[in-house]
Amino acid sequence: MRRRFQSKTYDEINITPLMDTVFFLLIIFMITAPLLEYSIDVSPPKMEAAEIKADDYTKVIHVTKDKIIQFEQKKNLSMAELLQRLNELKQSRNSKKYKFYLRADRDLRYGDVIDVFKTIKRAGFADISLVTEAEQ
Template sequence: MAMGGGGGGGGGGRGRGRRRARKKPLSEINVTPLVDVMLVLLIIFMISAPLLTVGVPVELPKTEASAVETDKPPVTVSIDQEGAIFVARDETAYDALIERVTDAAGDTDKEELSIFVRADGRAPYQAVARVMARLSAAGFTKLNLITDTAAES
């Protein structure tokens, strides 16, 4: 009596090993990378959106200008961060500015006198512009803005 195939072969040569089941293609989209990219984009837009509405950040007054050389000693007009005006070291009202600068200049001609305008970087732009316009209208032609030199790289 023949026992057909011996202990568990299953018949006809197919029984040597199990066939691996083929992997079916995934019909689902893996959303994890999509969510990661979207979160990164969301963070970038949240950070950059307020910067677009504010404008260009400006840090003044640092420049790379060279030193100004003058023959005669200049008159220094300073403006602090609140907009107060000083001629030399004495506080001066806006209305008395021309008189104080003329007194500080002595007998120097208006067109030859150098005036150094030193303004705090946090001073209101309007205060600096008004002082310079007032000096220019009074006939002072050599107006120099004094700035901090930029750090050397």
Template sequence: MAFSTQDSDEVLSEINVTPLVDVMLVLLVVFIVTAPLLTNSIPINLPKTEAVAPVEQKEPLVVSIDGDGKWFINKDAISPDLLQSNLQAAKAQNPDLRVQLQADDGTNYGQVAKAMAAIEKAGITKLAVITAR
């Protein structure tokens, strides 16, 4: 049998590099496997086009309700009862009518809901509710 001649009190000054080599080999395998996936592009010759002017859209109809409960269509004061009939007349002139609904911050939600119901009953499907940031 062979016995060690070194004293057990001495500090071992060698670094065990086996775990470091294992980790580096695993990282190398991971990079080898994932590298081809990063450059997976297909060369395509896309057609060339000319710039086209955007389609002209008509100004939307604006329905507003202020803080005092007054109703407006494009800054013209109206009665809440006449909103649906006015919107139906506007829709008859322009079948692709867009409506924007604006309401004051202090407006009762019941009035806003009533306006939305009148817009829906008038047959308008394009409604935008405008809020402040």
């Protein structure tokens, strides 16, 4: 009696292509996430300006013409909430390395911009710059 060799069937699903796809999507999201920083509509004033070089110690605070404050993806912050978040950031090890950019709408009152500026100063940060759009 002759025996036939039967091929083994595998009951497992090969997940290698799935893992490749997941890692590819993860890399895409990691690259594009920092580019999504300007999520609210703010029109800073136009003037001659240098480009912002962002790093881990660069923080941007947005203020719309309706006085809506956004900091680190949190919208509608009050001055007290902004101060609290800045104080939490101040407790970190390298708090002296932080550089703040205040991106305020051109139609916002000057006094409102100064209020946010003073809140950042009150938290103990000294390196603050105002963001403008480059003239065309």
